[in-house]
Amino acid sequence: xxxxEQDPGPLSVPEGAIxxxxxxxxxSAFQYFMxxxxxxxxGPELLMYTYSSGNKEDGRFTAQVDKSxxxxxxxxxxxxxxDSATYLCAARAGTASKLTFGTGTRLQVTL
Amino acid sequence: xxxxxxxxRHKVTETGTPVTLRCHQTENHRYMxxxxxxxxxxxxxxxxxYGVKDTDKGEVSDGYSVSRSKTEDFLLTLESATSSQxxxxxxxxxxxxxxxxxxxxxxxxxxxx
Numbered sequence: 208x209x210x211x212e213q214d215p216g217p218l219s220v221p222e223g224a225i226x227x228x229x230x231x232x233x234x235s236a237f238q239y240f241m242x243x244x245x246x247x248x249x250g251p252e253l254l255m256y257t258y259s260s261g262n263k264e265d266g267r268f269t270a271q272v273d274k275s276x277x278x279x280x281x282x283x284x285x286x287x288x289x290d291s292a293t294y295l296c297a298a299r300a301g302t303a304s305k306l307t308f309g310t311g312t313r314l315q316v317t318l
Numbered sequence: 319x320x321x322x323x324x325x326x327r328h329k330v331t332e333t334g335t336p337v338t339l340r341c342h343q344t345e346n347h348r349y350m351x352x353x354x355x356x357x358x359x360x361x362x363x364x365x366x367x368y369g370v371k372d373t374d375k376g377e378v379s380d381g382y383s384v385s386r387s388k389t390e391d392f393l394l395t396l397e398s399a400t401s402s403q404x405x406x407x408x409x410x411x412x413x414x415x416x417x418x419x420x421x422x423x424x425x426x427x428x429x430x431x
Contacts, residue, residue, distance in 0.1 A: 213360075215358075241419065243422075248425075249424060249425070250322075250408055250422035250423050250424045250425050251361070251408070251422045252421075252422070253419055253420070253421060256419050295360065295361070297361075305363055305366075305376065305377075306363070306420060308360045308361040308362075309360060310358060310359065310360040311360060
């Protein structure tokens with residue numbers, strides 16, 4: 208079993224929809240959680256970073272961590288075609304430990 | 319791409335040949351990482367460096383070696399390339415403080431025939 212699981216998609220939504228992207232993890236020691244966005248043939252770019260449980264909002268993006276259920280979510284409001292990309296979740300236990308990635312969910316926002 | 323360049327960006331090579339990929343950063347970050355990305359596996363850590371001449375293995379280090387003689391450069395060498403090393407290779411960097419966040423380069427696409 209992978210430490211971070213993510214549905215590969217693809218997930219197709221119409222422009223303007225609210226998108227929910229999710230990951231589950233198995234390592235209780237994970238404290239730091241990240242979402243990366245990766246456009247086709249590009250490197251991943253850091254989108255959101257959260258520490259421990261709770262919500263973090265940045266513009267149209269909200270990251271949510273529920274440590275009790277080991278669930279990580281990214282919500283995108285008013286989705287745009289430019290949001291079409293692969294979204295990777297990642298987690299790590301502490302600053303000295305390695306980053307563990309999910310396999311990514313491919314999102315397509317259609318006009 | 320956070321001041322990170324990778325070279326070459328694309329390479330085709332033959333089985334058994336050595337290959338060296340270069341990562342160069344202009345951010346003066348202490349930590350540098352090499353990952354490979356494959357369908358169904360996501361990003362997997364090959365090697366990382368926590369300073370000049372200080373390196374350590376990741377989860378998929380067999381068949382790879384690294385060197386870091388300067389803060390800004392981190393080299394990944396495939397000692398004798400195999401078809402299973404066909405992949406996209408990404409370099410990443412992170413600061414001393416806030417190592418939980420890593421910033422990635424544009425990637426190198428490697429095809430081993």
